[in-house]
Amino acid sequence: MSAKSAIVFGASGVSGWAFVNEILGGYPSTVTWSRVHALFNRSIPRDETAWPDDERLNIMSGIDLLNSSVEEISAAMTSEAPDIANVTHAYFLDVAFRANPDPAEEVRENLTLLRNAITALDALAPALEFVVLQHGGRYYGLHLMDDRPREGFTPPYKESMPALPQPLRDGLFYYAQLEWLESFSRGKSWGWCETRPDIVIGFTPTYNAYNLVGSIGVFCSLWREMFGEGAECPFPGTKQSWKALWSSSSAAVLARQAVHVSVTEPWCQMKGEAYNGADSLTASSWSERWPVVCSFFGLKGVKVEREDPVEMRTFIKENRSAWEAMERKYGLRRGFADRPVEEPTWEHVMMSMFDFDRPYDVSKVYDTGFSEARNTAEACGPVFEVMRRARLIPASFS
DSSP states (O other): OOOEEEEEETTTSHHHHHHHHHHHTTSSOTTSEEEEEEEESSOOOGGGSOOOOOTTEEEEESOOTTTSOHHHHHHHHHHHOTTGGGOOEEEEOGGGOOOOSSHHHHHHHHHHHHHHHHHHHHHHOTTOOEEEEEOOGGGGTGGGGGGSOOTTOOSSBOTTSOOOOTTTGGGOHHHHHHHHHHHHHTTOSOEEEEEEESSEEOOOSSOOTTOHHHHHHHHHHHHHHHHOTTOEEEOSSOHHHHHOOBOOEEHHHHHHHHHHHHHSTTGGGOEEEEEEEOSSSSOBOHHHHHHHHHHTTTOEEEOOOOSSOOOHHHHHHHTHHHHHHHHHHHTOOTTTTOOOOOSSOHHHIIIIIOOSOBOBOOHHHHTTTOOOOOOHHHHHHHHHHHHHHTTSSOSSOO
């Protein structure tokens, strides 16, 4: 088997960073990949990406997939990656999506992102073999929370479940992207699949509104600095969300599952298959996860019974001066913890408003021969370690 070449769209996001890192790390083998192109719109200094120093890595920054024409994108790709013709695998991740309060505009923008990227790549890369499109739990209506459909959507959530009923379907960009990719791929030699994780646990080199574990790392570090080793750290969510079952996906495992499917026969030859993504076949709750997470900071994770639980982003904002003192004391990179409070914040949504059982059935991806599983410590520990090496949180406390 000749060495593969990958391009990761949305490479600076929670999932994208891990895809690049796992490929460079030699998954599924040290001879699988000869090249990986990491594409993102923002500009990030190479030494802040936290990826290993590897000559196979090519960073493609500043390419605007939304506001540029296909011709402009093609020219930019060719300029940034003269060997773009050798790309065999494309990973277009959910972190590349744009949120918009207008559902119709959100659909238009996200369809444009995918269409521009894949149309340009298809013309430039005759060696293309497979495309992975990452979506998520919105397919099952989880973003609708209490208003989510019940009929036909009884947990555990399976890939075979129907599309959302109208008018919900028209307001979700997943379907527009899937319909376009299905149509565009007809007659093409490459296959494609869709992946559907729930909360993704991973690292980002810069602040990312959807990096829940990054926010947890800041929150727990701040709590440890203010209250000391061994302090009780309250779960920043409700009693219901403390007990709710869900299937977490470490970005590393999600990347490995997607890469495995994309390079393994016969799945790499299929078009339109969907795969739920998760760290294991068994769902768990924050009541099991939170104590483990807090232990990485020398804290005791507990659920404090109160009417108004601590809200993570509000706590960070209210103690901004304490965090800035930590940046100076521990030599941390500045700006990672910054974010104006918006209502509701992503952290609040994930820790409090997602207070219902939503386990996944992930047997389909494991039936392809993928066998790796990770517990909370194995999923979160490496993320916190990278954050420490990147000087986003303290490596130790004094």
